[in-house]
């Protein structure tokens with residue numbers, strides 16, 4: 001099993017986005033108005049998995065249109081995102097870092113991808129979907145789709161970035177795995193499992209890639225870095241803090257498992273792009 005860690009741009013955010021302090025409306029308002037000098041820059045990761053059953057891409061990073069010259073561009077970003085999300089993320093995507101640009105450099109076209117798995121519908125994970133929508137399958141947990149279409153998540157997960165693409169939307173099913181005991185077992189052999197880790201969004205999936213007793217865990221945004229579960233500080237960008245903590249406790253247990261080959265968070269500044277083989 002081989003996992004390529006691809007960095008598809010960055011976010012520049014208030015420090016309470018990865019590590020919440022107050023978890024209230026005041027904090028969320030501050031996140032939108034943070035001064036440039038207070039912000040920290042974090043990577044946006046996607047993952048290309050070479051699996052015996054095909055090529056899998058997990059998440060899609062920023063789209064090229066959001067950052068046409070490779071730097072944060074308020075006007076260009078605001079043409080793609082609502083103004084409050086531009087203000088929150090300050091997205092940037094350097095040259096050759098868009099997901100399709102990196103895949104092309106590896107000789108891979110979107111049509112060659114067997115699966116694009118979406119962990120959740122926040123724009124830093126799905127705006128690049130426009131570049132890889134010709135993949136054979138695009139998979140999103142139904143539970144994430146359901147709440148994104150109906151609730152406050154509509155303001156956070158703009159539908160124009162993802163709703164027009166044909167997605168397969170399986171339901172989670174009961175399992176012994178995960179904080180919520182809900183899993184989508186992609187191939188029915190436990191080699192790729194989408195595990196519901198609620199709190200950041202309702203339906204967010206972490207991904208467990210397994211080969212025998214060894215596994216890697218992709219946390220999506222349930223944790224921004226190991227500090228979240230080591231110090232039990234939930235990310236400040238989320239809507240259900242107790243669920244976030246429950247998800248973090250599960251990640252901590254998985255990280256301590258002797259079979260754990262790697263735990264990768266979507267915005268961990270200590271992770272470097274490259275390949276992990278296990």
Ligand SMILES: [Zn+2]
Pocket residue numbers: 122124125221266267
């Ligand atoms: Zn994210």
